[in-house]
Amino acid sequence: MNQSEPLSVLETGHRILWGDATDLAAISDASIDLVVTSPPYPMIEMWDSIFKDQSAEAARALKQGRPMAAFEAMHQVLDRVWRALWRVMRPGAIACINIGDAVRTMGGVFTLYPNHARILSALLAIGFNPLPVVIWRKQTNAPNKFMGSGMLPAGAYVTLEHEFVLVARKGDKRNFASTSGKQRRHESAYFWEERNQWFSDVWFDLKGSRQKLSKSERHRSGAFPVELAYRLINMYALSGDTVLDPFLGTGSTMIAAMAAGRHSIGVEIDGSLKLTIQAGIDEMIPWANQRIDQRLADHRAFVAGREQTHGPLRHRNAHYGFSVVTGQERQLRFYRPVAVRNLDKDAFGVDYVAENSQPTDAAAPPRTRRRSAKSVATAASSRGQSTLPGF
Ligand SMILES: C[S@@+](CC[C@H](N)C(=O)[O-])C[C@H]1O[C@@H](n2cnc3c(N)ncnc32)[C@H](O)[C@@H]1O
Numbered sequence: 197m198n199q200s201e202p203l204s205v206l207e208t209g210h211r212i213l214w215g216d217a218t219d220l221a222a223i224s225d226a227s228i229d230l231v232v233t234s235p236p237y238p239m240i241e242m243w244d245s246i247f248k249d250q251s252a253e254a255a256r257a258l259k260q261g262r263p264m265a266a267f268e269a270m271h272q273v274l275d276r277v278w279r280a281l282w283r284v285m286r287p288g289a290i291a292c293i294n295i296g297d298a299v300r301t302m303g304g305v306f307t308l309y310p311n312h313a314r315i316l317s318a319l320l321a322i323g324f325n326p327l328p329v330v331i332w333r334k335q336t337n338a339p340n341k342f343m344g345s346g347m348l349p350a351g352a353y354v355t356l357e358h359e360f361v362l363v364a365r366k367g368d369k370r371n372f373a374s375t376s377g378k379q380r381r382h383e384s385a386y387f388w389e390e391r392n393q394w395f396s397d398v399w400f401d402l403k404g405s406r407q408k409l410s411k412s413e414r415h416r417s418g419a420f421p422v423e424l425a426y427r428l429i430n431m432y433a434l435s436g437d438t439v440l441d442p443f444l445g446t447g448s449t450m451i452a453a454m455a456a457g458r459h460s461i462g463v464e465i466d467g468s469l470k471l472t473i474q475a476g477i478d479e480m481i482p483w484a485n486q487r488i489d490q491r492l493a494d495h496r497a498f499v500a501g502r503e504q505t506h507g508p509l510r511h512r513n514a515h516y517g518f519s520v521v522t523g524q525e526r527q528l529r530f531y532r533p534v535a536v537r538n539l540d541k542d543a544f545g546v547d548y549v550a551e552n553s554q555p556t557d558a559a560a561p562p563r564t565r566r567r568s569a570k571s572v573a574t575a576a577s578s579r580g581q582s583t584l585p586g587f
Contacts, residue, residue, distance in 0.1 A: 206435070206531045206548040210450050210460045212473065214542070216250075217442035217463040218276035223284045228461075229437035231281055231291035232428050232449045234420050238270035239263065239298035239309040242418070246465075247273060263302040267309050275318045277442050282322055284440065288370030290432045291324065294420050296334075296359040306353070312360040324364035331358045332399040332424070359420075361428065377434075384434040385528040387491070388521035389498045394427055417446045417472070425452035426487065433458050435531060447473035454546045455484030457531040477544060481533050488530045492516070515551065 213222055236243035247270040248255035254273070257266035281291060298309040316326055334357055344352030372381050386394065393401075402421050425448050429439055435457040441449035444462030446469060453460035454477070464473075499519050503509060509519035515529040531548035539545050 205550050206457055208436070208454065208457060208459045208546045208548070209539070210454060210544045210546065211462075212444065212447075212450070212470075212542040213461060213463045214465075214467055215463065216465055218273070218280055220280040220284050220442070220463070223440070223461060225283055226286040227438060228281075228284045228440045229286060229289050230429065230433040230439045230458075231285065231289070231293075231442070232425050232439055232452075233292070233441045233443050234294035234418065234445070235274050235277065235443045236418065237296055237298055238274070238311055238314075239267050239300050240296075241300070243270075261303045263300065263305075263307065263309075267314070271311075271314050271318065274315065278315070278318050278324075279322055281440075281442065282324070282366060285366045286370075287367040288365065290327070290363060290365050291319070292428045292432065293319075293362040293364075294359055294424065295362060297356060299353070299356060312362060316362055316364075319362070319364045324366060325368075327363040327365055328397055329363055330361040330397055330399055332361065332402050333358055335403065361424070363432075379527070380434045380436055382524065382527035383529050384430070385525050386430055387495050387498070387525060387528070389495070390430075390491070394431055417469070419446045419448055422448045422452050422455075422476075422483065423487075425449045426456055429453055429456045429458055444473070445469065447476045451476045451480050451483070454480050454533060454536070454544070455487060457533075457548055477536060480536065480546075484533050488532060491530070495520075 236246050238247065244258060247266075248258065250273045251269045254266050254269035257263070257269055278291075285291065293315060295311050295315055297311050300307065300309065312329070316329075319326060346352065372378050402424055425441075429449075429452050433439055433456075436459070438459040438461065439449060439453045441460070441462045444450060444464035447462060450460045450462045450473070462473075496518060499509060502521070503519065509521055511520045511523050511526055512518070513520050513528060514526050520526065520528070529550060531550055533546050533548050535547045537545045537547070
């Protein structure tokens with residue numbers, strides 16, 4: 197074998213389940229390592245119809261002008277999904293739920309509907325262990341961003357320019373006792389300087405969602421930036437883990453999971469999103485490679501600056517040969533996606549190569565395919581038919 201050729205060493209599987217996420221019967225117990233999702237937002241008008249379809253009480257309450265009853269009925273729809281997650285998440289798995297609060301005038305009264313607080317209460321009641329949340333600043337070009345009475349106190353309201361990522365764990369921390377688990381964890385490390393940015397509880401740097409979505413498409417779909425999902429997946433899942441998004445929408449979480457070398461399952465009730473999801477998947481490989489290049493370039497720039505001010509760093513990464521701040525980053529490596537294959541009409545396999553910058557890489561045996569993409573292909577393609585083997 198040509199020692200300079202990269203090995204195709206990792207394969208991930210991704211399946212879309214079309215249907216209602218209140219029923220996750222097609223997914224095995226304790227098979228999900230991470231949930232990254234964003235539900236329809238209760239009391240945001242664009243989602244009224246989807247809640248009315250799923251709750252007669254929400255429809256009645258909206259019609260009769262009982263906004264707090266509508267708010268509660270909409271959350272009861274979401275509660276069913278949070279309860280379904282509990283069964284499919286493995287002990288120690290984390291759920292990251294992106295949500296914004298809503299403001300609305302109904303019956304002449306302007307009020308805040310605190311979606312984030314209501315969801316946190318629901319998660320607590322189910323038994324999840326809430327962890328510190330992230331607040332991220334949305335980019336807004338709204339010309340009329342101030343609400344209320346202009347320059348005169350006290351009738352104005354601050355503008356909602358942030359969303360929350362609620363973070364909750366099922367039980368206690370995950371345990372990584374096996375040698376392969378430990379190895380996977382070390383390879384999935386992020387850089388020290390990324391840790392410092394990502395684990396801050398306020399994010400200002402998230403840019404809009406995927407290029408392909410027009411502004412109106414983005415607004416209609418409620419898509420969040422792929423970077424949001426990519427970051428959360430890198431923070432809370434290992435490569436080869438399985439990520440679930442029960443409200444897949446335009447597919448941002450699945451695209452981010454593909455880019456990060458994690459398996460994924462997405463559940464979506466609106467079949468008309470299929471083409472938009474496919475368009476996003478078609479753009480995944482260039483997006484992922486650009487993001488990996490950027491992470492490497494940012495790290496090299498960071499090292500150059502840091503070594504100037506602090507002297508040489510003590511540790512060296514085994515795969516790239518550059519310096520790193522901590523011993524935990526020595527095995528960090530990226531798997532670059534090189535091909536997406538349609539396994540069936542709703543399932544995809546992604547092949548990766550490991551960058552082959554050190555001679556030891558070429559000599560290493562191919563990485564096991566762990567939970568293979570094939571297991572997704574043979575997985576239940578209709579709800580309730582069977583469980584997802586290997587997940
Ligand atoms: C806020 S959007 C998700 C946006 C997604 N994160 C993205 O980046 O495109 C919520 C999605 O949940 C879907 N949805 C609503 N109720 C659902 C249910 N009960 N089961 C599955 N999907 C549902 C909607 O059709 C919508 O696409």
